[in-house]
Amino acid sequence: MASAEQRTPEFEPPDAVGVRRPDPGPAGPVMLPGAGNAAMARMLQGAPSGPAGLAELSALAGNAQLARFVGGPPAPAAPAAPGVGAHGGPIQELQVKLSRLQASAAPLTEDGRYGPLTEAAVRTFQTGAGIVPVTGLADPVTTAAIDAAFAALPAPVRVQLALGATGPDVGFAQQKLNAVGANPRLVINAVFDATMMGPVIAYEIAALHRFPTGTVDAAMWTALDAGVKGGFVAPEGAGATPVEQNTPSGTANSLGTQVAGTSLHPVVGVGGLTSGPGVHELQQKLNNAGAAPKLKDDGSFGPLTQAELRKFQSGRVPPLPATGTADKATWDALDVASPASMTGAVERQWTEVVGGATYSMVGVGASHYSWEIQKTRMLVTAKVNFVGLAAPGAWFGHVEAMWNQYKGVDPASGTSMPIDFKMSSGGGGDANTVEVKPGTGRANAGEWFVADPNASKTIPHEFGHLIGLQDEYQLHPGDYVRVTGHEPPVGDAAGPAIAPSVVATNLQNAMVARSSANAQAASIGAGVKGGAYAQRVVQEYAKLATVTVPAVAAVAGPPPVPAKPAVPLTGDLLFDLNAALPSDNNSYETIQTFSYSSGSIMGDPGRVTDPHDHGAQPRHLGEFMAILGRALGGTWEAKRR
Amino acid sequence: MILRLVIADGSQSPAVAESVEVAADGALTGWRSVSDGGAGWFDGRLPPAELAEIQALIEAVGATPPKAAARPDSAEEVLELDATGPVSIAGLTAGPGDWSKLAAAARGLLDRLTDFPRAVVGVRYAPGVARLVHRGADPVRVDVGTVTVGATAWRGYYEPAGDWAGAVAGPGEIEAGPEWTYDLPLGLSFDSDTVVHLTADFTILNGPTRIPVRAKFTPDAPS
Numbered sequence: 001m002a003s004a005e006q007r008t009p010e011f012e013p014p015d016a017v018g019v020r021r022p023d024p025g026p027a028g029p030v031m032l033p034g035a036g037n038a039a040m041a042r043m044l045q046g047a048p049s050g051p052a053g054l055a056e057l058s059a060l061a062g063n064a065q066l067a068r069f070v071g072g073p074p075a076p077a078a079p080a081a082p083g084v085g086a087h088g089g090p091i092q093e094l095q096v097k098l099s100r101l102q103a104s105a106a107p108l109t110e111d112g113r114y115g116p117l118t119e120a121a122v123r124t125f126q127t128g129a130g131i132v133p134v135t136g137l138a139d140p141v142t143t144a145a146i147d148a149a150f151a152a153l154p155a156p157v158r159v160q161l162a163l164g165a166t167g168p169d170v171g172f173a174q175q176k177l178n179a180v181g182a183n184p185r186l187v188i189n190a191v192f193d194a195t196m197m198g199p200v201i202a203y204e205i206a207a208l209h210r211f212p213t214g215t216v217d218a219a220m221w222t223a224l225d226a227g228v229k230g231g232f233v234a235p236e237g238a239g240a241t242p243v244e245q246n247t248p249s250g251t252a253n254s255l256g257t258q259v260a261g262t263s264l265h266p267v268v269g270v271g272g273l274t275s276g277p278g279v280h281e282l283q284q285k286l287n288n289a290g291a292a293p294k295l296k297d298d299g300s301f302g303p304l305t306q307a308e309l310r311k312f313q314s315g316r317v318p319p320l321p322a323t324g325t326a327d328k329a330t331w332d333a334l335d336v337a338s339p340a341s342m343t344g345a346v347e348r349q350w351t352e353v354v355g356g357a358t359y360s361m362v363g364v365g366a367s368h369y370s371w372e373i374q375k376t377r378m379l380v381t382a383k384v385n386f387v388g389l390a391a392p393g394a395w396f397g398h399v400e401a402m403w404n405q406y407k408g409v410d411p412a413s414g415t416s417m418p419i420d421f422k423m424s425s426g427g428g429g430d431a432n433t434v435e436v437k438p439g440t441g442r443a444n445a446g447e448w449f450v451a452d453p454n455a456s457k458t459i460p461h462e463f464g465h466l467i468g469l470q471d472e473y474q475l476h477p478g479d480y481v482r483v484t485g486h487e488p489p490v491g492d493a494a495g496p497a498i499a500p501s502v503v504a505t506n507l508q509n510a511m512v513a514r515s516s517a518n519a520q521a522a523s524i525g526a527g528v529k530g531g532a533y534a535q536r537v538v539q540e541y542a543k544l545a546t547v548t549v550p551a552v553a554a555v556a557g558p559p560p561v562p563a564k565p566a567v568p569l570t571g572d573l574l575f576d577l578n579a580a581l582p583s584d585n586n587s588y589e590t591i592q593t594f595s596y597s598s599g600s601i602m603g604d605p606g607r608v609t610d611p612h613d614h615g616a617q618p619r620h621l622g623e624f625m626a627i628l629g630r631a632l633g634g635t636w637e638a639k640r641r
Numbered sequence: 642m643i644l645r646l647v648i649a650d651g652s653q654s655p656a657v658a659e660s661v662e663v664a665a666d667g668a669l670t671g672w673r674s675v676s677d678g679g680a681g682w683f684d685g686r687l688p689p690a691e692l693a694e695i696q697a698l699i700e701a702v703g704a705t706p707p708k709a710a711a712r713p714d715s716a717e718e719v720l721e722l723d724a725t726g727p728v729s730i731a732g733l734t735a736g737p738g739d740w741s742k743l744a745a746a747a748r749g750l751l752d753r754l755t756d757f758p759r760a761v762v763g764v765r766y767a768p769g770v771a772r773l774v775h776r777g778a779d780p781v782r783v784d785v786g787t788v789t790v791g792a793t794a795w796r797g798y799y800e801p802a803g804d805w806a807g808a809v810a811g812p813g814e815i816e817a818g819p820e821w822t823y824d825l826p827l828g829l830s831f832d833s834d835t836v837v838h839l840t841a842d843f844t845i846l847n848g849p850t851r852i853p854v855r856a857k858f859t860p861d862a863p864s
């Protein structure tokens with residue numbers, strides 16, 4: 001883990017806890033920027049009431065907000081009628097239902113693959129439903145019965161919520177209010193406080209078109225549950241494993257945060273790349289921008305391409321320096337003149353904040369990848385210059401087994417094409433450098449171990465970094481919702497019978513004492529688990545007076561502890577735990593408790609089991625769906641194939 | 642002390658906690674918690690030529706390393722020199738530049754350390770067993786009551802050829818000294834044409850402190 005002194009000024013400080021990043025969607029008034037507090041107060045007191053007051057609040061809530069409230073979920077895909085060996089989105093839907101109907105032995109991993117566990121669950125369902133013969137096949141009769149049984153599952157029993165309420169349902173309501181656009185985001189802390197009141201009232205006005213009551217009553221629950229999926233705990237599998245159902249929220253962006261001022265294009269031409277996908281992209285864009293005669297799209301930067309590039313540069317208004325090199329300014333102009341191409345090269349400089357530390361892939365260590373839209377598929381390639389030992393052949397297969405599970409689909413046109421990922425071995429300016437080290441160890445994005453016994457998971461994870469994806473473990477809530485596209489889970493809402501402020505104070509004392517054991521004892525040892533209660537601790541911690549923890553010398557140990565500089569505590573619990581405490585199991589598990597991690601391949605499947613969010617997810621292909629849209633038109637979605 | 646490197650990673654279990662220290666006279670000391678050379682204390686002396694190389698690298702660097710955030714999934718690495726005090730080097734990857742060279746050399750010293758065991762327990766493979774072995778001149782107290790053993794077999798150039806993991810009962814809390822070995826049976830036998838890698842997780846006792854450690858055995862595959 002990195003430590004605080006590594007954070008450099010050029011990196012944007014991450015968002016404060018619970019603050020949503022600027023909405024990249026259509027501009028519009030924010031939901032309730034403390035808005036209308038006076039008006040709300042008047043209305044809650046009952047005066048002045050009536051249409052005038054309602055209109056005032058509607059105006060404050062804003063039309064964009066209203067539009068977000070009335071949007072509905074997309075229609076589900078039609079199921080097929082398959083058996084073992086079948087795969088795809090409909091199988092995944094089937095798995096969701098079988099788990100919820102408790103026909104599977106345990107919650108099924110929703111991977112869209114019709115394997116023995118799925119077949120056994122179908123048999124169990126058929127037996128229970130009296131369907132004969134019991135085949136284990138999801139034939140139309142069985143599928144219809146499963147659909148009917150699933151539809152007949154009781155809706156979650158909801159509690160009416162008013163100011164001061166606590167408990168999981170408060171957390172679920174907070175998730176749903178966030179999902180419909182509460183701004184600033186609500187911390188999922190399972191406490192109905194004054195902060196939550198604003199979004200509740202705004203929703204009442206904008207979505208329920210009613211005079212605000214300041215309560216989440218049955219009508220509001222019905223609307224919230226109809227508008228936003230998830231947000232409840234359901235028993236899954238025969239053992240009734242309680243599984244919190246994820247609440248989708250916004251559009252996921254699983255990429256690392258691009259370093260401000262950097263280009264996504266590699267420099268092409270003199271002093272940069274002179275062959276490969278980056279040159280193809282340049283030639284295609286120059287052609288689309290009006291090259292005459294058209295350049296041969298051969299991926300080789302020769303005199304004709306250079307001349308055409310110079311012509312393009314000097315033809316800008318105002319003209320760009322006619323360098324014959326495609327630099328950031330030139331690519332910016334080319335992207336405007338010719339947004340689409342069928343081939344592209346990406347050089348992504350990015351950072352992430354994980355466990356309170358900043359990590360990056362920048363400079364020569366940036367993520368390098370390319371893509372090509374072919375006749376029948378899209379191919380995404382990350383070329384790797386393996387140094388040190390040779391890369392075992394199996395690694396290349398691990399990448400494909402994990403990542404080649406999706407196709408891009410444009411529902412409007414009915415077009416679809418598989419998205420294939422490939423790790424190739426090679427050098428050059430558009431290659432990633434990975435050192436292959438002997439033996440075993442913990443891999444990072446640029447250092448892999450030749451005898452890694454978990455290579456089938458490790459290599460696809462690190463490959464994810466090579467295509468610009470960030471980690472999905474030990475995140476602040478704002479980053480978690482951005483990268484996963486679902487709300488932070490409510491988890492443990494009640495927590496132990498200790499005031500969160502006491503836990504917060506104990507944690508600060510542990511940091512001052514540089515004691516990760518004390519931090520663990522103050523949190524996990526005191527019964528704190530991840531979720532809403534832990535987030536109340538995070539909030540209480542932010543209210544404490546900050547202190548500076550003095551520098552500390554190295555401890556020989558064992559275990560050895562490095563020297564640390566003085567740490568001015570910031571009030572951000574994750575930053576402070578990381579900066580003040582030694583990096584050991586106690587500090588890692590403590591940070592885990594106050595942060596969020598997904599169970600996907602980019603998350604921490606070893607610590608987070610989530611049958612709904614595992615392996616490669618559609619969100620991880622988001623960039624390539626956008627590229628397909630630019631190149632071919634339409635709005636593309638990643639679907640299991 | 643002219644150089645100290647500490648690498649720590651609490652995301653792993655057992656945690657990675659490694660240190661190496663070089664004195665002006667070439668004395669090389671340190672501790673390894675997760676290592677091919679075994680876990681425990683190491684103590685030796687660098688030959689003059691190696692010491693001179695390290696000294697030259699130390700003299701070449703400026704007072705502060707270039708700022709660089711570490712790559713995703715990196716461990717914490719803190720280097721201490723007389724001139725600089727503690728500096729983080731996790732972001733200093735292989736490449737040109739005096740600091741990168743010094744960082745690489747310092748990391749190399751952690752491996753070099755394993756040539757000088759003082760009070761160490763390592764693991765070796767013999768058909769059917771994971772053999773715990775003492776290394777060095779000094780005894781070490783260990784809790785090997787239950788040892789978690791992992792075995793991975795490879796064929797050719799790191800083609801997986803089977804694996805096994807399990808908890809194996811050992812002799813309990815003992816003092817392991819020179820010549821001490823203990824065989825832990827593996828629950829699976831591997832083909833003779835494979836290279837077998839082992840991990841053995843146990844606890845080293847240092848006074849009242851119990852330190853979970855992992856000894857590893859990862860010989861190179863024939864390439």
Ligand SMILES: [Zn+2]
Binds near residue numbers: 462470471713714
């Ligand atoms: Zn990672």
